[in-house]
Amino acid sequence: SKFFFFSWNSLEWLSQVGAGEREFSSTVFKNSGFNIWIPSYETKGKSDTSSNHAVLKLAKGDEVWLRMGNGALHGDHQRFSTFAGFLLFETK
Numbered sequence: 001s002k003f004f005f006f007s008w009n010s011l012e013w014l015s016q017v018g019a020g021e022r023e024f025s026s027t028v029f030k031n032s033g034f035n036i037w038i039p040s041y042e043t044k045g046k047s048d049t050s051s052n053h054a055v056l057k058l059a060k061g062d063e064v065w066l067r068m069g070n071g072a073l074h075g076d077h078q079r080f081s082t083f084a085g086f087l088l089f090e091t092k
Contacts, residue, residue, distance in 0.1 A: 011080035
């Protein structure tokens with residue numbers, strides 16, 4: 001088994017989805033199920049950020065990905081939102 005460290009940061013602009021209080025979330029998936037869900041709430045007129053880290057045990061063929069909620073993720077050439085990971089250690 002191999003243990004990987006993952007880190008992600010995301011930025012949302014409220015103006016992209018309309019006014020009002022709403023939820024902004026990110027979810028890390030491993031294969032077909034989710035491992036980590038991060039909700040955050042914002043109020044009218046504000047932007048929001050979300051950040052977290054996770055250590056996942058992975059085997060050959062496992063897939064990991066990040067899904068952002070509500071289509072409000074902000075990203076452009078300035079790369080406000082990131083997702084990265086690296087191998088911590090391997091066991092036998």
